[in-house]
Amino acid sequence: MSTATSGSSRPTTFVLGGLSSISAKLLMALTGTGLLIFVAAHMLGNLQIYLGQDKLNAYAKFLKGMPLLLWSARAGLIATFGLHLGLAVYLRRQNRRARPQGYVVDDPVETSLASRTMLTSGLVIFAFLVYHLLHFTLGVTNPATHSLTDAAGRHDVYSMVVLSFRNIYVSGAYIIAMLFLGLHLSHATSSIFQTFGLTGNASRGWYQKLGWAVAAILMIGNISIPVAVLTGMLGLPEGVAQP
Amino acid sequence: MKLTLNIWRQQGPNDTGQIVSYPAKDLSPDMSILEMLDKLNEELIAAGEEPVVFDHDCREGICGSCSMVINGVPHGPQKASTTCQTFLRSFQDGENIYLEPFRATAFPVVRDLMVDRSAFDRIIQAGGYVSANTGGAADGNALPIAQQTAEDAMDAAACIGCGACVAACKNASAMLFTAAKVSHLATLPQGQVERSERARNMVAQMDEEMFGSCTNQGACSAVCPKEISLDWIAKLNREHIRSRVAVST
Ligand code: HEM
Ligand code: FES
Numbered sequence: 367m368s369t370a371t372s373g374s375s376r377p378t379t380f381v382l383g384g385l386s387s388i389s390a391k392l393l394m395a396l397t398g399t400g401l402l403i404f405v406a407a408h409m410l411g412n413l414q415i416y417l418g419q420d421k422l423n424a425y426a427k428f429l430k431g432m433p434l435l436l437w438s439a440r441a442g443l444i445a446t447f448g449l450h451l452g453l454a455v456y457l458r459r460q461n462r463r464a465r466p467q468g469y470v471v472d473d474p475v476e477t478s479l480a481s482r483t484m485l486t487s488g489l490v491i492f493a494f495l496v497y498h499l500l501h502f503t504l505g506v507t508n509p510a511t512h513s514l515t516d517a518a519g520r521h522d523v524y525s526m527v528v529l530s531f532r533n534i535y536v537s538g539a540y541i542i543a544m545l546f547l548g549l550h551l552s553h554a555t556s557s558i559f560q561t562f563g564l565t566g567n568a569s570r571g572w573y574q575k576l577g578w579a580v581a582a583i584l585m586i587g588n589i590s591i592p593v594a595v596l597t598g599m600l601g602l603p604e605g606v607a608q609p
Numbered sequence: 610m611k612l613t614l615n616i617w618r619q620q621g622p623n624d625t626g627q628i629v630s631y632p633a634k635d636l637s638p639d640m641s642i643l644e645m646l647d648k649l650n651e652e653l654i655a656a657g658e659e660p661v662v663f664d665h666d667c668r669e670g671i672c673g674s675c676s677m678v679i680n681g682v683p684h685g686p687q688k689a690s691t692t693c694q695t696f697l698r699s700f701q702d703g704e705n706i707y708l709e710p711f712r713a714t715a716f717p718v719v720r721d722l723m724v725d726r727s728a729f730d731r732i733i734q735a736g737g738y739v740s741a742n743t744g745g746a747a748d749g750n751a752l753p754i755a756q757q758t759a760e761d762a763m764d765a766a767a768c769i770g771c772g773a774c775v776a777a778c779k780n781a782s783a784m785l786f787t788a789a790k791v792s793h794l795a796t797l798p799q800g801q802v803e804r805s806e807r808a809r810n811m812v813a814q815m816d817e818e819m820f821g822s823c824t825n826q827g828a829c830s831a832v833c834p835k836e837i838s839l840d841w842i843a844k845l846n847r848e849h850i851r852s853r854v855a856v857s858t
Contacts, residue, residue, distance in 0.1 A: 386812050386849070387816050387822035388822075389853070390822065460821060461780035464780055465713055465781040469712060475777060475831050476828045476831035476832075557824075560842065561825065563847035563850065566840055
């Protein structure tokens with residue numbers, strides 16, 4: 367039997383340019399995996415704050431020292447994020463159309479809170495991301511802390527972070543956003559394996575546990591930084607004053 | 610025992626419909642939900658009212674006709690069970706029970722609790738068959754199939770197409786049904802010839818019927834009267850990838 371005559375897909379009215387629902391889900395999982403790897407790498411980089419001002423500022427300088435790589439990574443991230451967000455909204459709209467009228471009495475058997483709130487948690491992460499970029503990357507929200515330099519003349523990322531997180535509202539926003547990230551990832555991580563068809567009956571439970579572990583590690587690792595600043599565990603280096 | 614039945618009444622596909630409450634008494638805990646509705650309908654007919662329309666056929670849990678959502682769960686609270694096999698002993702005396710039709714764009718309400726599930730038939734028509742000549746019964750027996758493979762195919766083939774998976778899914782997705790139907794043939798040697806084409810066409814038909822997509826929540830498998838596993842959805846995802854990259858079917 368040849369593909370040429372009988373193998374072509376039927377015409378579809380419901381799908382974006384012939385993109386099947388499963389293909390859309392595969393792209394969702396692929397972009398999500400990319401974002402997950404980024405978030406993990408980002409956290410590992412940031413945890414260097416515990417090694418002190420010199421190490422963190424050197425790391426920041428190292429990243430900024432490779433503009434080509436930095437900007438390709440940024441472009442890739444923006445595209446990945448945009449695709450993930452766009453597909454999320456697209457699939458949600460289809461799913462709404464698939465059930466316009468709900469039940470009078472509805473019992474969400476089996477489903478987890480995280481799985482039912484993926485779009486919400488995702489949109490909170492998106493809002494946070496915009497704020498995060500305005501805050502640390504572009505220095506729009508707290509310009510005073512953004513222009514510091516250290517003894518070696520490098521951008522003083524360490525002091526910027528410590529000064530920023532001494533503000534309880536800024537810390538609070540970061541902590542809350544990370545709770546939503548943890549929620550999103552607690553469903554998303556195990557979902558990746560199911561969407562790519564890698565799960566079996568025996569392994570599904572383990573992937574769920576792995577997902578919870580990954581979500582917890584990323585959430586706690588990130589939250590630890592504002593908490594360490596607020597509790598005074600991470601202090602300002604000599605010579606930097608509270609403005 | 611006594612129950613208050615809150616039943617979705619809808620005159621036809623274009624009627625808006627509403628919940629109507631009926632007090633039901635002198636019920637036996639050994640009655641099934643369908644027998645309870647039979648009794649209610651006799652009373653309604655005697656009173657000159659329209660009986661409640663609902664789908665049913667075998668009444669022994671094998672045909673999958675008896676579609677309805679009971680207190681927010683397709684086929685009711687009993688695990689691995691159909692409505693006809695759900696008995697009033699699963700409920701408390703005096704309880705309020707809500708009976709609603711399956712809700713999905715792909716399953717339009719015909720009347721009251723009855724919905725049109727022919728979208729499932731069209732998914733099957735798109736590829737849920739083997740048209741390769743596999744010979745007679747003797748030839749079938751000459752084809753060795755490992756015990757485990759036969760068991761697996763049988764697990765997928767246990768799907769009775771009742772639609773509870775769609776009714777339970779937040780996205781009204783038909784992934785569990787389509788997965789079971791694609792997989793039981795993809796697992797067996799007879800299904801290999803049309804394997805890629807089948808996966809591609811059945812998934813395309815599923816999308817065309819306006820079922821939603823899978824978000825890996827597992828409500829489908831949890832309410833399935835035949836306990837079809839989420840494994841089959843993982844398998845359908847693999848079959849889908851395979852059908853996209855396979856050079857020839
Ligand atoms: C703009 C913000 C975001 C939105 C709106 C969003 C939305 C969604 C939605 C709706 C899903 C599908 C959920 C499901 O299948 O139940 C999803 C899946 C996923 N998301 Fe996000 N998300 C966002 C950001 C992120 C970030 C920052 C990460 C990584 C750290 C991430 C990782 C994932 C992963 C790994 C999946 C699993 C894909 C799969 O279903 O297999 N998302 N996201
Ligand atoms: S009537 Fe046949 S399964 Fe319930």
